[in-house]
Amino acid sequence: MHISLSLSLLYMGNLQNFLILLFLSLTLSLPLCLSLNQEGLYLQRVKQSLSDPTGSLSTWSDRDATPCNWTGITCDNSPSSSVVSVNLTTASLSGPFPSFLCRLRSLSSISLSNNSINMLPATISTCQNLTLLDLSQNLLVGPIPPTLSDLPNLRYLNLDGNNFSGDIPASLGNFQQLETLILSENLLSGTVSAVLGNITSLKWLQLAYNPFAPSRLAPELGNLTNLEYLWLAGCNLVGEIPESFAKLSSLTNLDVSINQLTGSIPNLIFQLKNVVQIELYQNSFTGTLPAGWSNLTALRRFDASTNKLTGTIPDDLCELPLESLNLQENQLVGLVPESIAKSPNLQEFKLFNNQLTGSLPSQLGVNSPLQILDVSENMFSGEIPENLCAKWALVELVMIDNLFSGNIPVGLGKCRSLSRVRLRSNRLFGEVPAEFWGLPHVYLLDLFNNSFSGNISHMISGARNLSILMISKNKFSGSIPDEIGLLGSLIEFSANENEFSGEIPGPLVQLSQLGKLDLSNNELSEGIPVGIQSLNHLNELNLANNRLSGEIPDDIGRLPGLNYLDLSGNYFSGKIPLGLQNLKLSKLNLSSNRLSGKIPPLYAQEVYRNSFVGNPGLCDDLAGLCPPQVRDRNQGYVWILGLIFAVTGTVLIVGVVWFVWKYWNIKESREGIILSKWRSFHKLGFSEFEIFDCLNEENVIGSGASGKVYKVVLNNVIGSGASGKVYKVVLSNGEVVAVKKLWERSNKDDTSFESADSAKDEFKVEVETLGKIRHKNIVRLWCCCNSGNCKLLVYEYMPNGSLGDLLHSKGALLDWPTRFRIVLDAAEGLSYLHHDCVPPIVHRDVKSNNILLDGEFAARIADFGVAKFVEAVKRGEEFMSGIAGSCGYIAPEYAYTLRVNEKSDIYSFGVVILELVTGRRPIDPEFGEKDLAKWVCITLDQKGVDHVLDPNLDSSFKEQICRVLDIGVLCVGPLPINRPSMRRVVKLLQEAGADNKPKIGKKDGKLSPYYSDEGSAI
Structure with a gap:
């Protein structure tokens, strides 16, 4: 028993010791497992000071011992694991700079x-x-902040793409170790400071695209002997390049483009033996290109375009291993030396928009893999060199507006790499080589305005990629081959002013993508081919001044997009088809034929009179085309009968007037509307009385800031908003219209942002704008009513509603071909507003909800309530009273300018393109503080194109979708000057729809078109 008790006590003693030891162990180890170190606590304060809508800092947990495994955090290998780097690029964070970062001593x-x-x-x-x-x-x-220079160890400082303003602080000249300084794309308004010349350690200096005050290049910058990259584009520089720049012996890139620099290009550049790229374009340099180029053995790119240079190209320039030479838009005069052909690596040779003369070197292309040759808009003469494609690499051959003569070399017919050929407006003649017609990769063939003769070869069937064929103003003859109908990608076929004869080939109606067909001023005979209604993309049909005969087919009225129809100067007979009234034509010409009968009611008005002259069989009193009546012996009786009818008519008119007056009084008491205030812009097939009877809440189809929109089918509101409601109305004749009823406002009751005056102005702007426009891609305004507080706008009805509603509710129903057609239609509408209206019009509220779709998904631009006439704005007669546009579509320059500009519309249209490609809304919670434009650009850079494309789209169209995406990114560029014009956008979209190669390239890492709007023709 004593032994058992002793064992028990011993056991109990050991257990007590064990428990004591266990408690001490847990107590000592607890801080190591549960406590975050001091640097982690500082970073927690950083997290608290920033807004993090996307959860980028979700891994920053206080349950960790150190922050070394947190997102964006890098620690060193020391025992304390100190934080040395914080990288939170593109984390959607917002707020002030987190100062607690500066407490990390090893950072x-x-x-x-x-x-x-x-x-x-x-x-x-x-x-x-x-x-x-x-x-x-x-x-x-x-x-x-001037205190930045107090960071003694700083080597890299990048503040690009912010909104910093004022001067560059003089204190920045105190940096001792700084190697990279990037301040580009801000709002700095001082000068390019000379103090930067004190930072002798600098290797990279970027100040481009700041609105600096006009200033000279500081000679002190020549002290930066370690400088390798100097980017001063768009800095408002004036004067000459200082001689001190000769000391920049380490320079590899010199870019002083888009300034107002003057004087001659200095010889000092030949002392920059390491230079790879020299950008001098868009300045005011004068004189000749200096000699001494053989010293620049590393030079790959030289661009002196848009200057005032004269003289010849130095011979030793041709000894350089050039990859690209761009001298467009200068005033160069002289010859291209033969030695240019000896350049072994010459790939791109561009001299367009100069005053160069003489012939091209005969050996050009023999020794170099020439890819692009563009010598447009000069005064070159002689023949096209035979060996341009000797290395089988030539892709683009552009020689527009010169004095070239002779034949197209036979060798070019074997150049299967060619994709773009433009020889328009020269003096070329002879037959085009048969193989040249059938080059498989050519998408654009332009032989316009030469003296070519002979036939179109049957070998054209091999040109399956051809989308634009322009051979007008030549001497081509014979029949147009049936093989044209095999070119399924053809968008434009212009062959006017030639000597073609025979029939219009029937297979032409198989070209489902054809948008323009111009065969005018030839000798074609017979009739219009059967099945023309299958050309459902046809926008322009011109068959004028041929020998065509027979009846005009009623099927022409079934071409949904036809906007231009000219059949004048032929032998057409019979009646004018009533189906033509289905078309929305900006031009109609049926004059000088043999037509007879009545003119369709839609066109029986004075404005169309010239469209029908020269047809003796036509008669219509409204058009004034009826032949004068011959006075006969019974004319007296006729006069008496006329008097009787006049008296009877007077009585009838008085009765009708009395009835209408009574009816109006009733309507005024019931509706409070005076119908006499109606104004029509087209011939109407309905009565204005019908409109009012249908303006009930059952007909609203939409609404906006100014009122409701009605679909007047005699029954439903199809939309509403801050401006009013839209009603759908089906009229007695079966026609459907949309009626926008603006909200009734009174000054004393109006407490909203928009006053009654602003509603009146919106109504006035919409009426004045749409009342004058005639274009297939602009919504048509039938008529309007302005009576007191009631304002009505009656439009054509768009059964598929707005693009925005359809895309973001039923986007899966919109396949890529439909989306592409919509974006091209909308682009053509905006291009018409910007370039073809007089004066031009800025829409100012371009968005997907203002692009309406008809029954065939053809697009129309709508809602012009805030539109502005550009000329009035340029004269200073109009300024924006507030930000125009919708959230997500507003161009970034609205932050610092109040001037109206077409580039704002282009930015908004770019957002629409991005919507169609991505399927996303312009503002989405997923983007955080960003909008769609910024999200797309960032996602493309970091994750690639597959992360932005709408998954509902067929991947077989990916290549074309990517080309359209590139155009959208180009349109939403942050700098308005870099955005293309709408006319350029239309051309890029047309080429994107036809070409297998993108027409968007990169310069300095940024998307840009190969050619400017004012440079070589597209």
């Missing part, structure tokens, strides 16, 4: 680019160990 690198950081405090100088600071593409405003 050497901070990258917060592509966020929404909005303030950089002077306390940034406390980050004493920083070597890299990247705050590019944020929302930083105000002056650049």
Whole structure:
């Protein structure tokens, strides 16, 4: 028993000791498992100071011992695992710069680019160990903190793409180790400061695209002997390049483009032996290109376009291994030396828009893999060199507007790499080589305005990629071959002013993509081919001045997109088809034929009179075409009968007037509307009385800031908004119209943002704008009523509603071909407003909800309530009273300018393109603080194109979708000057729809078209 008790006590003693030891162990180890170290606590404060809508900082947990495994955090290998780098690029963070980062004593690198950081405090100088600071593409405003230079170890400073303003601080000249300074694309308004010349350690200096005050290039910048990259584009520089720049011996890139620099190009550039790229375009340089180019052995690109250079191209320039030479839009005069042909690596040779003379070197292309040759708009003469495609690499051959003569070389007919050929407006003659017609990759063949003769070869059937064929104003003869009908990608066929004869080939009606067919001024005979209604994309049909006969087929009235119809100067007979009234034509010409009968009611008005002259059999009193009546012996009786009818008519008219007066009084008491205020813009087939009877809440189809829109089917509101409701009305004749009824406002009751005056102005703008426009892609305004507080606008009805509603509710129903047609239609409508209206019109509210779709999904631009006439704006007669447009579509320059500009519409249209490609709304919670445009650009850079494309789209169209996406990105560029014109956008879309190669290239990492609007023709 004693033994058992002793064992028990021993056991109990050991258990007690064990428990004590276990407690001490847990107590000592608890801080190691559960406590976050001090640097982690600082980073938690950073997290608390920033808005993080996408959860980018969700891994920053206080349950960790250290922050070394957190997103964006890098630690060193020391025992303390100190934080050395914070990289939160594109994390959708917003708020002021988190100063708690500067408490991390070992921190050497901070990258917060592509966020929404909005303030950089002077306390940034406390980050004493920083070597890299990247705050590019944020929302930083105000002056650049002068205390930045207090960071003694800083080597890399990037503040690109913010809104910094004022001068470059003089204190930045105190940097001792800084190697990269990037301040481009801000709002700096001082000068390119000479103090930067003190930072002798600099290797990379970017100040481009700031609105600096006009200033000279500071000679002190020549002290930067370590400088490798100098980018001063768009800095408002004046004067000459200083001689001190000869000391920049390490320079590889010199870019002073888009300034107002003057004088001659200095010889000092030949001392820059390491230079790879020299950009001098869009300045005012004069004189000749200097000699001495053989010293620049590393040069690959030289661009002196858009200057005032004269003289010849130096011979030693041709000894360089050039990849691209671009001298467009200068005033160069002289010859291209024969030695240019000896350049072994010459790939791109562009001299368009100069005054160069003489012939091209005969050996051009023999020794070099020439890919692009563009010598347009010069005064070159002689023959096209025979060996341009000797290396089988030539892709683009552009020689527009010169004095070239002779034949097309036979060798070019074997150049299967060619994709773009433009020889228009020269003096070329002879037959085109048969193989040349059938080159398989050519998408654009332009032989316009030469003296070519002979036939179109049957070998054209091999040109399956051809989308634009322009051979007008030549001497081609014979029949048009049936093989044309095999070119399924053909969008435009212009062959007017030739000597073609025979029938219009029947297979032409198989070209389902054809948008323009111009065969006017030839000797074609017979009739219009059967089945023409299958050309459902046809926009322009011109068969004037041929020998065509027979009846005009009624099927022409079934071409939904036809906008231009000219059949004049032929031998057409019979009646004018009533089906033509289904078309929305901006031009109709049936004159000088043998037509007879009555003119269709829609066209029986004075405005169309010239469309029918020269048809003796036509008679219509409204058009004034009836032949005069011959006075006969019974004319006296006729006069008496006329008098009787006149008296009877007078009595009838008085009765009708009395009845209408009574009816109006009733309507005024019931509706409070005076119908006499109606104004028509087209011949109407319905009575205005019908409209009012249908304006009930059952007919609303939409509404906006100014009123409701009605579909007047005699029964339903199909939309409403801040401006009013839209009603759908089906009239007694079966026609369907949409009626927009603006909200009734009174000054004393109006407490909204828009006053009664603004509603009146919106009504006036919409009426004045749409009342004058005639275009297939602009919604048609039938008539309007303005009576006191009641304002009505009657439009053509669009059964498929708006693009925005359809895309974001039933996007899966819109396949890519339909979306592409919609974007091309909308682009053509906007192009018409910007370039073809007099004066031009800026829409100012381009968005997917203002693009309406008819029954065939053809697009119309609508809602012109805030549109402006450009000329009035340029004269200073109109300024924006507030931000026009809709959230997500507003161009970034609205933040600092109040002037109306077409480039704003182009930005908004770019957002519409991105909507169609991505299927996403312009504003989405997923984007955080960003909009669609910024989200697309960032996602493309970081994840690639597959992460932005709408998954509902057929992947077989991916190549074309990507080309359209590139055009959209180009349109939403942050700088208005870099956005293409709408006319250019239309051309790019047309080429994207036809070409297998994108027409968007990259320059300096940014998307840009190969040619400017004012450069070589597209």
